Amino acid sequence: DQQVKQNSPSLSVQEGRISILNCDYTNSMFDYFLWYKKYPAEGPTFLISISSIKDKNEDGRFTVFLNKSAKHLSLHIVPSQPGDSAVYFCAASAYGNKLVFGAGTILRVKS
Amino acid sequence: EAGVAQSPRYKIIEKRQSVAFWCNPISGHATLYWYQQILGQGPKLLIQFQNNGVVDDSQLPKDRFSAERLKGVDSTLKIQPAKLEDSAVYLCASSFGLAGVADTQYFGPGTRLTVL
Numbered sequence: 001d002q003q004v005k006q007n008s009p010s011l012s013v014q015e016g017r018i019s020i021l022n023c024d025y026t027n028s029m030f031d032y033f034l035w036y037k038k039y040p041a042e043g044p045t046f047l048i049s050i051s052s053i054k055d056k057n058e059d060g061r062f063t064v065f066l067n068k069s070a071k072h073l074s075l076h077i078v079p080s081q082p083g084d085s086a087v088y089f090c091a092a093s094a095y096g097n098k099l100v101f102g103a104g105t106i107l108r109v110k111s
Numbered sequence: 112e113a114g115v116a117q118s119p120r121y122k123i124i125e126k127r128q129s130v131a132f133w134c135n136p137i138s139g140h141a142t143l144y145w146y147q148q149i150l151g152q153g154p155k156l157l158i159q160f161q162n163n164g165v166v167d168d169s170q171l172p173k174d175r176f177s178a179e180r181l182k183g184v185d186s187t188l189k190i191q192p193a194k195l196e197d198s199a200v201y202l203c204a205s206s207f208g209l210a211g212v213a214d215t216q217y218f219g220p221g222t223r224l225t226v227l
Contacts, residue, residue, distance in 0.1 A: 034216075036218075041220070042220055042221075043117075043219050043220045046216070089154070091153070093213060096208070096213045096214065098159060099154075099216060101153030101155070102153050103151065103152050103153050
């Protein structure tokens with residue numbers, strides 16, 4: 001039962017353009033959502049989070065959008081840089097309980 | 112601030128052998144997590160500790176996996192005996208907040224286990 005889905009295994013974007021990574025969830029009890037970035041041979045690094053009481057959160061080049069009615073989450077990176085090339089995981093939790101992760105999307109930013 | 116430390120980074124064993132992983136969380140973090148990440152998948156929670164008590168071990172295969180956090184600080188995860196399907200990266204994470212509070216989890220570099 002995949003409660004968090006990242007349907008695009010990979011995404012390729014030109015440097016300077018916008019990267020949009022998508023995530024869908026099925027559990028309506030999820031109230032906290034996070035994005036993690038992972039480089040090879042390293043653990044996931046926290047990027048940005050959003051609570052279900054908000055629909056948008058920004059941190060520099062990174063913005064997360066939450067559409068609760070569609071149960072959809074997206075991460076926008078503007079402008080994309082080659083150093084952003086990594087695997088991006090979407091994760092969700094309900095009432096502070098365990099994080100449920102998606103399978104990840106490989107982002108490649110071409111220079 | 113030092114991050115989450117894990118050792119070893121890599122381990123290769125034969126099936127039916129035992130193996131142990133160690134994790135030292137960020138100082139002051141009450142909650143510690145062990146995840147299993149199989150290639151091509153996202154991390155899956157195995158066990159969650161708050162201080163030295165278990166909060167959630169519903170997805171821990173208890174016939175072969177065990178974990179402890181005796182003094183509420185560092186933790187060990189053991190597999191005995193290992194199976195081929197245990198080949199994965201084992202990630203440790205910690206968070207400042209208590210269980211039941213939405214909080215950011217910070218991950219260590221992981222231990223890559225290969226079972227032959």
